[in-house]
Amino acid sequence: MVDRGAVDRGVTPAAVPSPDDWPARPELILALNQTGSFDWDLDTGRLHLDPAALEILQMPPERFHGSIADLAGRVPRDDAARLDALVSQHLKNGSDTYGAYYRIRTGDGGMRWTYTQGRIQRDAEGRPLRILGLVRDATQELGQAGPREPDAERRHQTTVVETITAALAHARTVQDVIDFFKDSRAVEHLGSDLLVLGLLDSGRIHLVAEGPSEHFIPGTLYTRVDDDFPMSEVIRTLAPRFIESPEEFASGYPWLWERIKDIGIASAAYLPLIAQARPIGALGLLYRDARGFTRQERNLFIALSSSLSQAIARAMLFDQEHDLAEGLQQSMLPRRIPEVPGAQIAVRYRSARMGRDIGGDWYDAIPLPGGRVGAVIGDVQGHDTHAAAVMGQLRIVLRAYATEGHSPATVMARASSFLHELETDRFATCTYAEADLTTGVVQLVRAGHIDPLLRHTDGTCRRLPVSGGLPLGLSAEFGRIDYPVTTVELDPGETLMMFTDGLVEQPGSDLDEGMRRLSGLVREGPYDLDKLADLLCDVVGERVGEDDMAVLLLRRHGPATRGGGRLQQHIAPADPDGLSAGRHMIRAAVRAWGARERSDEVELVADELVTNALLHTDGAAVVTIRMITGPERRVRVEVEDKSSALPRRREPGESGVSGRGLLLVDRLADVWGVEPRGTGKSVWCEFVVPDRHHVADDAG
Incomplete structure (x- = not known):
């Protein structure tokens, strides 16, 4: 006989062998109880x-690709909204x-009840990482009528609150709220x-909103708080x-x-x-x-x-x-x-649709002497009032350095030193272009910014590869304030496009794309410059982003004057590109000036002058070419260096090689000379050029 006491005590007698598959x-066990499992990586x-889970959820394996979106349509919309709201609430x-x-939804078009239980795994800071859970068939447990606890009415009420709350959680602006209530689904949810x-x-x-369609009643678009309307009453x-009942409606508000x-x-029901x-509506x-x-x-x-x-x-x-x-940002722009x-x-600024902080994006256009103009585009790191304050200061100093007559490389270097001396933790990217509208020559300097684009007269557009240096502030911090200058030609009708990264960067795509x-x-896009600028703003406004633009x-129309142009280039030692x-x-x-x-x-x-300056001095050379108008038109070339030693011209027969180049200068130039400067000297020469009435034709 079997010892029942031994069995009760958990002892297995030798006469009662254990099953081969025990335990x-x-x-x-899960399969026999119609229970499946899931693992959801939230990151x-x-x-x-x-x-088993695929079978319970009526999901064919070949149609499941490992995404929650694959289950769309399997759960009725009301249940899906309630489930999403519940999970979101527990995650938060x-x-x-x-x-x-x-x-x-079953394959035959019917419905069956399912129960899901999940355990949320979090990191040390409480951020949810993963959900491990079970899903089981609850049809026999609940029957076709659904769960009795909580009852259907309470479940419906909970669903309404959860659905509306979840939907309004994504509304950032008042217009977003209005748009939600204008949608026909709002009436369904409520x-x-x-x-x-x-x-x-x-x-x-x-x-501000009616749904699911407008039933506008004249005289109700704007009403007063003391009017005899139910909205006015609940606000008072x-x-x-x-x-x-209709009778109550008619007697209360005839x-x-x-x-x-x-x-x-x-x-x-008026709420x-x-x-x-304080009442707001x-x-x-x-x-x-x-x-x-x-x-x-x-x-x-009430809830x-x-x-x-x-x-x-x-x-x-x-x-x-x-x-x-946005008002503060706009006040700091020109x-x-x-x-x-x-x-x-044409200039445009568009604030981010996401986020309420100000950004550091800015632009500026600076009139310069001699038919030139300076164009600036930049972006200070960060989206707060500090970024805007730094942006305002940078815009002012860049304009000041440019109007003082400094070369583009010097303007950028001084701006970087200024930002570094502010002792702020912010840096800025920037591109500065100095365009001579007489010649069409544009000198560009880039500090960690995006390359500009060039749109040709036929509408084709290409990227301008501009040599770049470190962002403003960082270049001064690391002692690398030499900014290379890239020179391009802008023909009449062509457009230089400068912009910040908010115009081209989108989540999920790289910069090249x-x-x-x-x-x-x-x-x-349109040829008209203002319409083109509006188009760019409209495209950015259609997408949600966290960056300003x-x-x-x-666009160059053509020579503004017949003379008076001035261009300058900084050339560092051992810099063949410069x-x-x-x-x-x-x-x-020279070609554009008709010479x-x-x-x-x-x-x-x-x-010759530039080569002499680089060979016989320790520093860089700055070459300037300008058109001087007057009784006769003259092209003037100046080369500055930091050496105070004046050059000496050697005549034929003298020993030595140095100084022979000045013989060439003397023979080819109409006049030349040397001027001492506070930090070195400038060697200059001038060439008389014919005065033509069709400069542009000759330059072509």
């Missing part, structure tokens, strides 16, 4: 469902577990037939108003009832929207059937109005802070762009 594996979005409030019943939303505006109630009393009775309204003990839910509002329903509406009030108050604060920030003879300039997208947009478009850029600048300037007959002489002499 059963967890997978077998990557990957979702794993085992075969620090809970470790959650459980929920919901329905699944369970009403019609709705109206009014907000207080300068002491009046402004009807700060208490909800429940109208349960003027309004005469105008809405044809719509078929029989009852309504005050209160924030910080009212919400009306209207029904075609007469109904009594239970205590549970009234509590639901709903509280949630909506918080969302609108938050959106109002966001709008106010964003308007204030009030107007000057008229520059020979060019058209953004530049290609922008080039295509510009190629297909500034853009400056500079030497080549200097030669290119001189060649382009083609003497171009070889000017280039040869300028090259």
Whole structure:
């Protein structure tokens, strides 16, 4: 006989052998009880469902690709919204577990109940990382009618609050809230037939939304708080108003009832929207059937109005802070762009749609002597008032250095030193272009910024590879303030496009892709400069981003004057690119000024002076070419260096090699000389050029 006492004590007698598969594996136990498992990686979005879970969720394995989106359509919309709101709530409030019943669509078009239980794994800081859970068939447990606890009515009320709260959580502006209530789905979520939303505006109630379609009644777009309307009443009393029959509606508000009775309204609930003990508006839910509002329903509406009030108050604060920030940003940008003879300039600034802080993006256009103009585009690190303050100071010092007559490289170097001396933790990227509208020669200096684009007269667009240095502030900190200069030619009708990264960078795409997208947009865009600038702003405004955008478009129309141009190039020792850029600048300037007959002489002499300065001094050389107008037109070339030793011309027969180049200068130039400077000297020469009436034709 079997010892029953031994069995009760957990002892297995030898006469009762254990099953071969005892204890059963967890997978077998889960499968026999119609239970599956899932593993959801919240960082990557990957979702794993085992075969049992796929069967319970009625998901064919070949249609599941490891994403939560693959389950779309399997769960009814109301259940999906409630489940999403529940999971989001538990992820935010620090809970470790959650459980929920919901329905699944079966292959034959029916519904069956399912239960999901999940355990949330978090990191040391409490951030949710992963959800491990079970999913099981709950049809037999609940029956076809659904769960009895909580009952259907309470579940419906909970679903309404959770759905509306989840939807309004994404509303950032007041317009976002209005758009939600204009959507037909808002009426479905609330369970009403019609709705109206009014907000207080300068002491009046402004009807801002109706749904699911407009039933505008003349005289109700703007109403007063002391009018005989249910919205006015709930705002005055700060208490909800429940109208349960047509008779109650007609007796309480006869003027309004005469105008809405044809719509078929029989009852309504009007709720005050209160924030910080002050009314901000009212919400009306209207029904075609007469109904009594239970205590549970009234509590639901009060909770709903509280949630909506918080969302609108938050959106109002966001709008106010964003308007204030954007106004401050705009006040730090130039009030107007000057008229520059020979060019058209269009600028735009667009603040980020996400985030309410100010950014550090800026632009500037600086008129310079001799038919030149300076164009600046920049971006200070950060999105706060400190970034805006740094931006304002940088814009001023860049303008000051440029108008003092410094070369583009010097302007950028001094701006970097200035930012470093501010002892701020911010740096800035920037591009500065100095364009001579007489010659079309543009000198560009880039400090960690995005390359500009060049749009040709035929609409084609290409990226300008501009040599760059470190961002402003960082270059001075690391002692690398030498900025190379890139020289390009801007023909009449061509457009230089300078912009900040907010125009081309989008989440999920790299910079090159953004530049290609922008080039295509510009190629297909309008020729008119202002319309093109508007198009760029509209495209940026269509997408949600966390970065501002500034853009400056500079189009050359043609020579503004027949003379007076001036160009300058900084050439560092052992810098073949700088030497080549200097030669290119001189060649382009001489050709544009109509001095083609003497171009070889000017280039040869300028090259000789620059080479002497680099060979016989320890520092860099600065070459300047300018057109001097007067009784006769003259091209003047100046080469500055930091050596105070004056050059000496050697005559034929003298020993030594140094100084022979000045013989060439003396023979080719009409006049030349040397001027001592405070930090060195300048060797200059001038060439008389013919005065032609068709300079542009000769330059072509």
